[in-house]
Amino acid sequence: MTTVYRTLELDIISAKDLKDVNLFSQMSVYAIVSILGDPLNPQITTTHIHRHAGRNPTWNIPVKFAVNESLAYYNRLSLEVKLISYRKFLPCSTIGKVRIPLKGLLDNPANAGFQLSYQVRKKRSRKSKGTLNLSYKFGDRFLCSGDNKCDKE
Template sequence: MECRRFEINLISASDLKNVREIFKMKVYAVISIMGDSQTEKRTPVDKINETNPVWNFNIKYTVGKKTLQNEEVKLVIKLYCERSLGDRYIGEVQTSIKQLYDHADPDGGSVIRSYPVQRDSATSQGELKLSCSFGETVTIQPPSTWKKILVVGTLDYACGS
């Protein structure tokens, strides 16, 4: 099976809506493919920069070729404010992995993008900045621990590392 290494650096967010009334915002992000918990990664909590968190957090996935060709397979990044009485949802970014791939050089190039943070259908709640790169195509046999993703009637695979 043909795959590519997909590396994301979640750089920062800016001008997020302050969801705390009294205490400081402590923001972290949860990254996944299609919102699937098996592909989920979590950044450390930024306890200093409040509504302008900085993470510089790297995430690596291996994705199948069909994933890179399908507009419907999304990278989902949800932002939360850490609280002792339960974390509060701030908003999220969803972007097609295919769009990221199309903007990057197919032979291992990278791209830096900024996206508006959305909450429900409301207007933008700030901006999220990330960079990503795609490695060379490799042929591998997928381990049984890989998550199968339904891609337009066929199965593809994604694995976080």
């Protein structure tokens, strides 16, 4: 079975006005970036920790993922960016997360390459915990067979 994939190139730029989850020190923040919904191709990466960033961390980290195009078009895949406050001697705290359906990004190529902002939220909360800034671009299509051999389309 052959599957069509596309490269998703992200730039995790920054976050702004995050809720401060530390009581006694400035937050050091990192992001866990993953593609959800593809059980055969789990993908996850993390940014570096922006130490003592406080409520406005900056990363400018490029990230690449291989996206199963048919799963994305059937609205089965989403991009999740979870923001974490790193603590050396205490457990890390989740500040909030952003979940973006990949179908929306594929359907809207006019936004590709431009900086987009998304509200950071905690689970079941309607209140914003800050803003995440990123840009994206979809690259070329390529075919992968069941034996992990991939070729450009």
